Amino acid sequence: MTDTKVYLLDGGTLVIDGFHAFWNRGPAGEVRFPCYSVVIEHKDGRYMFDTGYDFDHVMRVLPFEKPIQDESQKIPGQLAKIGLKPGDINYVINSHYHFDHCGGNKHLHNACTICHAKELEQSANCQPFEHLGYSDLTFSPEIMKAKGVELPPDPVLDVYTPKFETLSGDQEIAKGLWLFETPGHTAGHYSLMVELKNRRPMLFTADACYSQKNMDMMCISSFHLDPTASLNSMKRLKALAEKYDAELFYSHDLESFKTYQTGANYYS
Amino acid sequence: MTDTKVYLLDGGTLVIDGFHAFWNRGPAGEVRFPCYSVVIEHKDGRYMFDTGYDFDHVMRVLPFEKPIQDESQKIPGQLAKIGLKPGDINYVINSHYHFDHCGGNKHLHNACTICHAKELEQSANCQPFEHLGYSDLTFSPEIMKAKGVELPPDPVLDVYTPKFETLSGDQEIAKGLWLFETPGHTAGHYSLMVELKNRRPMLFTADACYSQKNMDMMCISSFHLDPTASLNSMKRLKALAEKYDAELFYSHDLESFKTYQTGANYYS
Numbered sequence: 059m060t061d062t063k064v065y066l067l068d069g070g071t072l073v074i075d076g077f078h079a080f081w082n083r084g085p086a087g088e089v090r091f092p093c094y095s096v097v098i099e100h101k102d103g104r105y106m107f108d109t110g111y112d113f114d115h116v117m118r119v120l121p122f123e124k125p126i127q128d129e130s131q132k133i134p135g136q137l138a139k140i141g142l143k144p145g146d147i148n149y150v151i152n153s154h155y156h157f158d159h160c161g162g163n164k165h166l167h168n169a170c171t172i173c174h175a176k177e178l179e180q181s182a183n184c185q186p187f188e189h190l191g192y193s194d195l196t197f198s199p200e201i202m203k204a205k206g207v208e209l210p211p212d213p214v215l216d217v218y219t220p221k222f223e224t225l226s227g228d229q230e231i232a233k234g235l236w237l238f239e240t241p242g243h244t245a246g247h248y249s250l251m252v253e254l255k256n257r258r259p260m261l262f263t264a265d266a267c268y269s270q271k272n273m274d275m276m277c278i279s280s281f282h283l284d285p286t287a288s289l290n291s292m293k294r295l296k297a298l299a300e301k302y303d304a305e306l307f308y309s310h311d312l313e314s315f316k317t318y319q320t321g322a323n324y325y326s
Numbered sequence: 327m328t329d330t331k332v333y334l335l336d337g338g339t340l341v342i343d344g345f346h347a348f349w350n351r352g353p354a355g356e357v358r359f360p361c362y363s364v365v366i367e368h369k370d371g372r373y374m375f376d377t378g379y380d381f382d383h384v385m386r387v388l389p390f391e392k393p394i395q396d397e398s399q400k401i402p403g404q405l406a407k408i409g410l411k412p413g414d415i416n417y418v419i420n421s422h423y424h425f426d427h428c429g430g431n432k433h434l435h436n437a438c439t440i441c442h443a444k445e446l447e448q449s450a451n452c453q454p455f456e457h458l459g460y461s462d463l464t465f466s467p468e469i470m471k472a473k474g475v476e477l478p479p480d481p482v483l484d485v486y487t488p489k490f491e492t493l494s495g496d497q498e499i500a501k502g503l504w505l506f507e508t509p510g511h512t513a514g515h516y517s518l519m520v521e522l523k524n525r526r527p528m529l530f531t532a533d534a535c536y537s538q539k540n541m542d543m544m545c546i547s548s549f550h551l552d553p554t555a556s557l558n559s560m561k562r563l564k565a566l567a568e569k570y571d572a573e574l575f576y577s578h579d580l581e582s583f584k585t586y587q588t589g590a591n592y593y594s
Contacts, residue, residue: 075354077345082455082548086343086354185554186544187350276454280350280548286453 069110070127174246242288337378338395442514510556
C-alpha cells in the first residue's frame, strides 16, 4: 500500500472587489486571489478536488475578473509537472459548481465526477443572482440541457465529463478522505479533509471560507445563497479543525497560498 | 368622516457604497440616499410608517454613512411642518428595525408600536452580520434587555416607546391600510399600501426595494438575511403594484424622492 500524497496545482489568479471578498465590510478595491486544485494520490485511485477556472471562459464571460493564467497553469500543464496526464485522474470532486472550481473538469475525460446532490440540482436551476457563478457548466451536457441550453453536436463533446455521482451528508469517500457538508456559499457545498501519515490532516475549506482573514473576522464572502448557513459552515470548519487537529487550507488566500507547497512538492 | 391623507417626512440622507445598494453589481462608489417617514391621517387615528434615523446614533456608531440631517429634518421638526407634535401620533408601524427606519421611534411617546412578530424576535437575536443594521434599538428597553444590554435608570426612559403590538401575515390594519409581508431584507419585513380616494394606491416598499433601479435590475441590496426570500419579495411588490394598480414608492431612491410631495403637501 502506498501512502496518500497530496499535490496542489496552481491554476492562476483572478480579481474581485474587497466588498465581494468581505461581505459588507470591504474595504473596496481590487483583491487578486489564487485558484488551485488538489490532487490526491490514494491507494483507491487518483482524486482531484476542484479544477480551477477556464481562461477562455473568464475572458469571454467575466473579463472584469482579470484572469492571469499561463499555459503551465492550465490543468494539463499542472498535471504534467507531477508526471500525470488528464486521463490519469479517476475521480473529480467539485466543492461546488462555480466557474472557478469546475473550469478544468472538461479536461478530465476519464474521471467520475462527484458533487453534492443539491449542487447538481441548484446549478441547473439557480437563482438569478447566482448566474455568473454558475456560468461555466459546459462540461456537463446534462446540466446545460436542464438549463434549457442545447449544445451543438461537436467532437469536443467527447471530452465532457461523462459520469456523475452525487452524495448527501458527510462522507468518507475513501479511507482518510472526508467530505464535510458546508452549505451556504452554494446549496450543496463540500469541504474536503485528507488524513495523511506524516502530518496533520489537511482541511480544504473551498469557498466555505476564502481566507484566513475571513475566518479571523468571521466574515463570509458576498457571493452566497444563504448567509446564515454560510456563517454556520465557517463555524463548522473551525470546529472540525479543532476536533481533528487539522490545518485549514483556504480557497482564495494569496498570502496563505504563498506558503503552500505546489508543483512536484507534495504533502504526505 | 375625513378622507385619508398621506404626508411624507423628509428625514435627511445617508451614504452607502454602490456594492451595498446593488448586491454584487455596484458599481463601487458613494451612493447618497434619502430616508423618510410616512404619516397617514386616517379616521381611526394617526399612523406613522418608519421613523428614519437618529443623527446622534449614526454619528456615534456609523459615521461612515455621512448623515446629513438638519434640525427641521428630525421627527419633531418634520411633524411641526404639518401642524403636529410627536404626542399626536397614535400608531408607529416599522417596516423593520434597522436603525434608519426606527431612529425616530423614541420621540413618539404616545404611540403603540407595530411590527412583524418575526422582526421583534430577530432584532433581539440577530445574526452577527446584522449587528450594524440593528444597532439602534434603544427605543425599546425590552429588546435591549433581550440582547443582554442593561439600560441605566434614566429619565429619558420615559420617552421610550411604551407598547408593542406584533403581527403576522398580510393585514389590513385599518380600512385601506394594508401591510404586506416582504421578508428577506430582514426576518419580518412589512411593506405598506395606502388606498386613497383621489388617486392610485401608494405602495411603500420600504427596504424590500431601495429604488427604481433595483426594481428594474431585479437586484436586491447587499444588506439581507435571505437573498432568495428578498428577491421573491421584490417580485411580490411588482405583482401587488399590478394587481392593485398601485404606485411604488421606494425607500432610498434620491431621484424618485425628488418627485415625491413632502412637507405640508399631501396625497389624498
